[in-house]
Amino acid sequence: MPSILVLNGPNLNLLGTRQPEVYGSVTLAMVEQACADHAKSLGLSVDCLQSNHEGALIDAIHAAKGQHQGIVLNAGAYTHTSIALMDALISVELPAVEVHLSNIHAREPFRHVSYISKAALGQICGFGAHGYVLALDALANHLKEAGAE
Numbered sequence: 001m002p003s004i005l006v007l008n009g010p011n012l013n014l015l016g017t018r019q020p021e022v023y024g025s026v027t028l029a030m031v032e033q034a035c036a037d038h039a040k041s042l043g044l045s046v047d048c049l050q051s052n053h054e055g056a057l058i059d060a061i062h063a064a065k066g067q068h069q070g071i072v073l074n075a076g077a078y079t080h081t082s083i084a085l086m087d088a089l090i091s092v093e094l095p096a097v098e099v100h101l102s103n104i105h106a107r108e109p110f111r112h113v114s115y116i117s118k119a120a121l122g123q124i125c126g127f128g129a130h131g132y133v134l135a136l137d138a139l140a141n142h143l144k145e146a147g148a149e
């Protein structure tokens with residue numbers, strides 16, 4: 001069964017209480033449970049990880065090689081700053097889908113730039129927690145088309 005790493009970056013541990021008017025009231029635990037449930041229905045398994053530290057996120061991406069067949073990544077604010085995370089994604093050559101709860105293109109100009117997009121199959125943003133489910137659908141379809149299932 002293909003396995004997907006669902007990786008969340010800085011401040012996403014605060015989901016549910018952090019700016020609910022922007023990010024919604026769903027907690028990270030609820031997001032991760034929804035991912036596990038939806039993955040099961042797609043014939044996938046998930047491992048979920050969150051870190052506030054750039055290096056730990058890079059280590060998790062490196063460790064995904066050989067363990068997972070794809071990555072769902074919400075890199076939080078590192079999206080807009082981290083060439084190192086982009087390089088890590090490019091290095092492991094795993095299909096990745098970028099997720100943001102908010103519509104980053106409708107927000108401040110500094111959020112319009114994503115280094116992650118340069119290394120991802122595509123980006124899903126603006127659909128709140130449902131974006132993670134959409135990302136799993138996109139990865140499942142990609143893996144199917146690539147013949148990995």
Ligand code: DQA
Pocket residue numbers: 010011012074075076077078079099100101102103104111
């Ligand atoms: C975010 C958007 C980022 O700009 C922000 O820094 C986050 C969350 C989102 O999910 O909408 O931490 O990635």
